[in-house]
Amino acid sequence: MEDDIQPSRPNVVKQLFRRIGEIQQGLLDQATPHMTFRWALTLVLFILYFLRVYLLQGWYIVTYALGIYLLNLFIGFLTPKIDPSLNMDSDDGPELPTRSSDEFKPFMRRLPEFKFWYSGTKAVCVATFCTFFEAFNIPVFWPILVMYFIILFVITMKRQIKHMIRHKYVPWSGGKTKYKGKEDTGKVVVAK
Structure with a gap:
């Protein structure tokens, strides 16, 4: 009795999903530096x-759920990675400067811009996919949902803005500081 041990072939389905994942990751890597294009697509x-x-x-419940999810992502985007209200005493990691004499530490977001974009785009695609199924078209009085969402948005943003004011941080910047050098007078200076 001979054991014919053949090398096991990888599962075809597994290979297909692995290849699709590689293609998707390659496209994401190519899209990373093109922020304007990514957001325009979204x-x-x-x-x-x-x-x-x-x-x-129809599909007002799906739209409401999409809005709540995107609001949650936006709050993560506006919030610092290390919340100063929770870590006032600890020296675990970088903190926001509280005095003008403190060293500047860059604002690190809880949810980086790329992940915010990617999660938001996936959410819109999933919501669009849900609109193809009548099971998700639950009859509701949509003005109530709009009112709930507006109230939730106002309360959440008010709390977030108070947090920003209390801990003195701004979650966006105008980019890198550009220093203006001396004006070129056109005169040639010869060193002796």
């Missing part, structure tokens, strides 16, 4: 989603 997806919901007159 804006187009939003517009297509809202047009679909408006024209079909």
Whole structure:
């Protein structure tokens, strides 16, 4: 009795998903430096989603859930990685400067811009996918959902802005500081 041990072939389905994952990661790597293009693409997806919901007159629960999820992502984007209100005494990591004499430490977000974009884009795609199934079209009185969302947004942003004021941080910057050098007078200076 001979054991014919053949090398095991990787599962075809597993190889297919691995290849799809590699292609997706390659596209994400290529898109990373093109922030304006990425957000423009997401804006187009939003517009297509809202047009679909408006024209079909339904899927308000899906839209409400999408709004809540995006609000949650936005709060993570605005919040520092290390919350100063929780870590006032600890020396675990970088903290925001509280006095003008403190050393500047860059603002590190809890949710980086790329992950914010990627998660938001995936959420819009999932919400659009849900609009193809009637099971997700739960009948609701949509003005109530709009009112709930506006109230939730105002309360959440008020709390976030108070947090920013209390801990003196701004979650965005105007970019790298550019220093202006001396003006060129056109005179040639010869060193002796």
